[in-house]
Amino acid sequence: MNIIINVEEYDNSPTSAFALRNPWKTKLGKHIIQCAIQLIESDGYEQCTFKKIGIIIGSPEASLYRYFESKHKLLLFIMSLYWFALDKAYKDVLIHTKSPEEALKNVINLLSAPNNIVIQDSILNGDLLNNIVIIESSKAFLTKHVDEDNLEGAFLTLKAFASKIAHNILLINPDYPYSRALASTIIEIPLQQSHFSKHLPSLTEFKAINSNKNECSEWLLHLIMNTVKK
Amino acid sequence: MNIIINVEEYDNSPTSAFALRNPWKTKLGKHIIQCAIQLIESDGYEQCTFKKIGIIIGSPEASLYRYFESKHKLLLFIMSLYWFALDKAYKDVLIHTKSPEEALKNVINLLSAPNNIVIQDSILNGDLLNNIVIIESSKAFLTKHVDEDNLEGAFLTLKAFASKIAHNILLINPDYPYSRALASTIIEIPLQQSHFSKHLPSLTEFKAINSNKNECSEWLLHLIMNTVKK
Amino acid sequence: MNIIINVEEYDNSPTSAFALRNPWKTKLGKHIIQCAIQLIESDGYEQCTFKKIGIIIGSPEASLYRYFESKHKLLLFIMSLYWFALDKAYKDVLIHTKSPEEALKNVINLLSAPNNIVIQDSILNGDLLNNIVIIESSKAFLTKHVDEDNLEGAFLTLKAFASKIAHNILLINPDYPYSRALASTIIEIPLQQSHFSKHLPSLTEFKAINSNKNECSEWLLHLIMNTVKK
Amino acid sequence: MNIIINVEEYDNSPTSAFALRNPWKTKLGKHIIQCAIQLIESDGYEQCTFKKIGIIIGSPEASLYRYFESKHKLLLFIMSLYWFALDKAYKDVLIHTKSPEEALKNVINLLSAPNNIVIQDSILNGDLLNNIVIIESSKAFLTKHVDEDNLEGAFLTLKAFASKIAHNILLINPDYPYSRALASTIIEIPLQQSHFSKHLPSLTEFKAINSNKNECSEWLLHLIMNTVKK
DNA sequence: CATGAATGAGGCTTCATTCAT
DNA sequence: GATGAATGAAGCCTCATTCAT
Numbered sequence: 001m002n003i004i005i006n007v008e009e010y011d012n013s014p015t016s017a018f019a020l021r022n023p024w025k026t027k028l029g030k031h032i033i034q035c036a037i038q039l040i041e042s043d044g045y046e047q048c049t050f051k052k053i054g055i056i057i058g059s060p061e062a063s064l065y066r067y068f069e070s071k072h073k074l075l076l077f078i079m080s081l082y083w084f085a086l087d088k089a090y091k092d093v094l095i096h097t098k099s100p101e102e103a104l105k106n107v108i109n110l111l112s113a114p115n116n117i118v119i120q121d122s123i124l125n126g127d128l129l130n131n132i133v134i135i136e137s138s139k140a141f142l143t144k145h146v147d148e149d150n151l152e153g154a155f156l157t158l159k160a161f162a163s164k165i166a167h168n169i170l171l172i173n174p175d176y177p178y179s180r181a182l183a184s185t186i187i188e189i190p191l192q193q194s195h196f197s198k199h200l201p202s203l204t205e206f207k208a209i210n211s212n213k214n215e216c217s218e219w220l221l222h223l224i225m226n227t228v229k230k
Numbered sequence: 231m232n233i234i235i236n237v238e239e240y241d242n243s244p245t246s247a248f249a250l251r252n253p254w255k256t257k258l259g260k261h262i263i264q265c266a267i268q269l270i271e272s273d274g275y276e277q278c279t280f281k282k283i284g285i286i287i288g289s290p291e292a293s294l295y296r297y298f299e300s301k302h303k304l305l306l307f308i309m310s311l312y313w314f315a316l317d318k319a320y321k322d323v324l325i326h327t328k329s330p331e332e333a334l335k336n337v338i339n340l341l342s343a344p345n346n347i348v349i350q351d352s353i354l355n356g357d358l359l360n361n362i363v364i365i366e367s368s369k370a371f372l373t374k375h376v377d378e379d380n381l382e383g384a385f386l387t388l389k390a391f392a393s394k395i396a397h398n399i400l401l402i403n404p405d406y407p408y409s410r411a412l413a414s415t416i417i418e419i420p421l422q423q424s425h426f427s428k429h430l431p432s433l434t435e436f437k438a439i440n441s442n443k444n445e446c447s448e449w450l451l452h453l454i455m456n457t458v459k460k
Numbered sequence: 461m462n463i464i465i466n467v468e469e470y471d472n473s474p475t476s477a478f479a480l481r482n483p484w485k486t487k488l489g490k491h492i493i494q495c496a497i498q499l500i501e502s503d504g505y506e507q508c509t510f511k512k513i514g515i516i517i518g519s520p521e522a523s524l525y526r527y528f529e530s531k532h533k534l535l536l537f538i539m540s541l542y543w544f545a546l547d548k549a550y551k552d553v554l555i556h557t558k559s560p561e562e563a564l565k566n567v568i569n570l571l572s573a574p575n576n577i578v579i580q581d582s583i584l585n586g587d588l589l590n591n592i593v594i595i596e597s598s599k600a601f602l603t604k605h606v607d608e609d610n611l612e613g614a615f616l617t618l619k620a621f622a623s624k625i626a627h628n629i630l631l632i633n634p635d636y637p638y639s640r641a642l643a644s645t646i647i648e649i650p651l652q653q654s655h656f657s658k659h660l661p662s663l664t665e666f667k668a669i670n671s672n673k674n675e676c677s678e679w680l681l682h683l684i685m686n687t688v689k690k
Numbered sequence: 691m692n693i694i695i696n697v698e699e700y701d702n703s704p705t706s707a708f709a710l711r712n713p714w715k716t717k718l719g720k721h722i723i724q725c726a727i728q729l730i731e732s733d734g735y736e737q738c739t740f741k742k743i744g745i746i747i748g749s750p751e752a753s754l755y756r757y758f759e760s761k762h763k764l765l766l767f768i769m770s771l772y773w774f775a776l777d778k779a780y781k782d783v784l785i786h787t788k789s790p791e792e793a794l795k796n797v798i799n800l801l802s803a804p805n806n807i808v809i810q811d812s813i814l815n816g817d818l819l820n821n822i823v824i825i826e827s828s829k830a831f832l833t834k835h836v837d838e839d840n841l842e843g844a845f846l847t848l849k850a851f852a853s854k855i856a857h858n859i860l861l862i863n864p865d866y867p868y869s870r871a872l873a874s875t876i877i878e879i880p881l882q883q884s885h886f887s888k889h890l891p892s893l894t895e896f897k898a899i900n901s902n903k904n905e906c907s908e909w910l911l912h913l914i915m916n917t918v919k920k
Numbered sequence: 921c922a923t924g925a926a927t928g929a930g931g932c933t934t935c936a937t938t939c940a941t
Numbered sequence: 942g943a944t945g946a947a948t949g950a951a952g953c954c955t956c957a958t959t960c961a962t
Binding site: 923924926928930939 | 943944945946947948949950951952953954955956957958959960961962
């Protein structure tokens with residue numbers, strides 16, 4: 001699926017605070033994001049350097065620093081954008097949704113397939129984003145010299161999204177005592193299973209997530225519904 | 231809980247292949263493991279260097295290379311050991327278990343609390359190990375210069391463990407079509423929830439895992455049983 | 461004390477050669493000088509960058525280059541201006557002075573207290589200027605890529621000032637063989653003592669120069685007079 | 691003059707705390723000190739980099755970091771050593787001195803000529819050291835991120851030395867009210883005059899300090915004695 | 921078995937400046 | 942006259958590792 005974000009939405013999102021200037025405004029800015037996503041996904045955050053990105057896109061390291069104060073800010077930017085986009089997609093989906101059950105089904109479908117993010121003429125590959133988020137999220141917490149506020153900002157969008165799902169669970173069953181734990185589980189399982197299917201296939205029956213997303217999503221839906229409805 | 235491993239078991243495990251010599255045999259070897267676990271957990275794998283470990287335990291970097299060929303091998307060693315210990319604990323638990331249902335309950339309990347690993351006079355903190363495993367596991371796949379065999383080795387113990395759980399699920403319900411996906415989910419959820427309770431508490435109802443482990447474990451048990459039994 | 465310089469005087473001084481255009485003519489120009497003085501004093505010449513100045517005064521780096529060809533020229537500008545101002549103040553003082561003894565006393569008083577420089581509506585803090593001059597002067601000699609002429613220019617004003625003092629010493633005692641050495645000593649001692657009182661108080665009895673300037677100035681006067689008069 | 695320091699004295703001095711290991715023990719260590727002194731003197735502290743030193747002595751940058759934690763520590767090391775050596779030389783001179791008047795004369799002579807420092811087979815050029823001390827001393831105070839204790843350490847040796855001179859002044863005239871200011875003046879004047887003779891010769895009558903040290907030293911002696919003796 | 925010394929490669933970042941608008 | 946964008950060069954420092962003892 002494609003999630004379309006327009007520039008105004010971006011400007012008003014917590015995500016924009018992680019960049020020094022709007023990267024969608026210049027060719028260089030867009031190249032940085034595209035290339036960073038590919039490199040972080042393939043080599044990992046630590047092995048991805050501004051220098052390497054620069055070589056690929058044909059700009060010197062120094063130029064990247066005009067867009068992102070540091071490599072860490074760039075990572076937070078990408079993750080924040082990811083959750084902002086998912087949150088938006090979910091909001092859009094809710095509009096055409098009649099029951100909370102249908103909403104839950106929709107969000108699981110949303111999470112079980114990679115979602116490309118489209119901003120202006122940039123298309124950010126959802127598959128890569130998935131992998132980055134699952135592998136690098138935890139690392140964001142470890143960088144001690146980062147001020148807490150930034151961290152909070154980075155996960156604001158994730159929290160907003162998770163909170164909506166938890167709310168939905170309570171609509172289905174107001175007595176469900178662990179709506180938040182279940183919401184975060186709904187978010188994590190597809191990412192994990194997708195990851196396993198790639199790297200440790202013996203740990204899952206699902207194949208690469210894009211080929212049979214429905215299978216994983218339906219399994220997850222049953223798993224969740226069985227618990228909530230009771 | 232404490233999982234006790236004796237040296238002979240260690241020697242025969244895939245874990246031992248990651249070290250150049252048996253670290254339990256010398257004070258220095260044991261210090262390295264202890265200290266590495268603490269440092270990787272607190273600062274992250276990339277920020278943990280042989281130099282830092284050396285300073286803490288009062289040995290020069292060069293000495294560590296007599297035990298571990300590289301920093302990466304040390305990480306694989308720790309992770310491999312973790313899954314080996316859990317696998318062993320599960321085997322021990324199975325001995326006194328009458329039904330597959332009880333076995334599933336037991337493994338969930340096992341996973342929902344931190345498990346210290348005890349080898350000779352070394353006690354490795356289960357809480358720290360949990361965090362390392364959840365944060366650093368994915369990274370193991372990304373280090374390209376490592377030969378595939380090593381990687382496979384590193385996850386042999388995890389696979390063995392997951393496989394036992396999947397098998398158990400099939401004992402309860404031979405028709406359950408996603409036993410492996412469910413097994414890996416059982417392994418991951420407690421780690422994730424424990425992680426959230428520490429770093430993003432708004433994403434879960436559970437508090438620090440050691441304080442009310444039962445709550446998380448019971449929730450997870452219901453979640454799983456509802457799906458399997460049906 | 462305040463030393464008032466009018467724009468015409470500035471235009472005819474060697475100082476003006478260090479700027480590309482008259483900085484007193486625009487708000488931006490005056491901001492640059494003010495801010496540079498503060499930043500060089502607090503962080504040192506090397507840590508003071510056009511970028512930092514730009515951020516503080518809200519202009520991009522490029523704008524500063526319309527006023528000063530380089531950071532080094534800006535430093536020379538400030539130091540040159542300082543000695544030009546002191547020289548002028550001394551000239552003004554001499555007008556109302558009857559004896560060379562009184563003149564010597566006056567110049568020591570002048571040097572023993574910080575002197576603000578006032579140009580149009582700009583007031584440059586004398587205390588900061590003192591510190592810059594003592595700390596950064598020597599550095600001007602070391603910057604090899606600067607052509608000699610500029611260097612000479614930068615110290616023209618200092619030399620003119622020192623020369624007047626030396627001349628005055630000879631008026632008191634025409635046989636004094638080291639008038640120039642004594643003149644430069646008169647200039648340096650108050651700067652040094654002021655510096656010590658701030659940073660290494662155990663090396664002097666004087667407190668921060670502004671609080672009891674008289675004490676230092678009187679001590680210095682005795683020291684000098686004892687030598688000259690003999 | 692040559693001031694000879696033996697390794698034991700060095701080890702017990704505050705100076706040794708600025709190095710990670712004893713630089714006199716290896717050829718590399720001695721090369722670093724020698725070369726750093728030359729480079730700092732000729733190009734200034736900021737322009738002197740570990741890389742440049744490394745190129746000159748044929749070792750990679752990284753090797754220098756085994757001896758000095760940072761460039762700043764290296765500067766503090768050199769300055770601290772300088773004052774430690776002068777302090778020692780003064781102590782040695784005092785042994786053969788009968789009157790405080792003679793002592794004062796001796797210390798002024800000591801300060802008015804460059805003093806080489808000899809440690810084992812290393813000879814550190816006193817002329818260069820003089821220049822470094824006068825130009826870079828003030829800078830040591832500006833590096834804000836340096837902990838205060840280190841700074842104190844760096845100037846411990848200077849303070850010890852200055853304090854001895856002040857004490858001596860009081861022996862000559864117990865009522866002299868500014869013994870400390872006079873002591874620091876005695877230390878600074880020869881450095882300043884030597885500096886002027888090199889870079890701004892019109893500010894002094896003295897030529898390069900080594901050629902006619904006696905002249906400057908005698909002038910200074912008179913200047914001081916006239917004041918102290920009352 | 922342990923360690924002190926050394927190092928090539930590279931990471932992250934800033935600087936001083938230019939140029940097109 | 943002012944500025945937004947860009948960049949080559951370099952700075953400081955750390956890392957993972959090797960080697961000789």
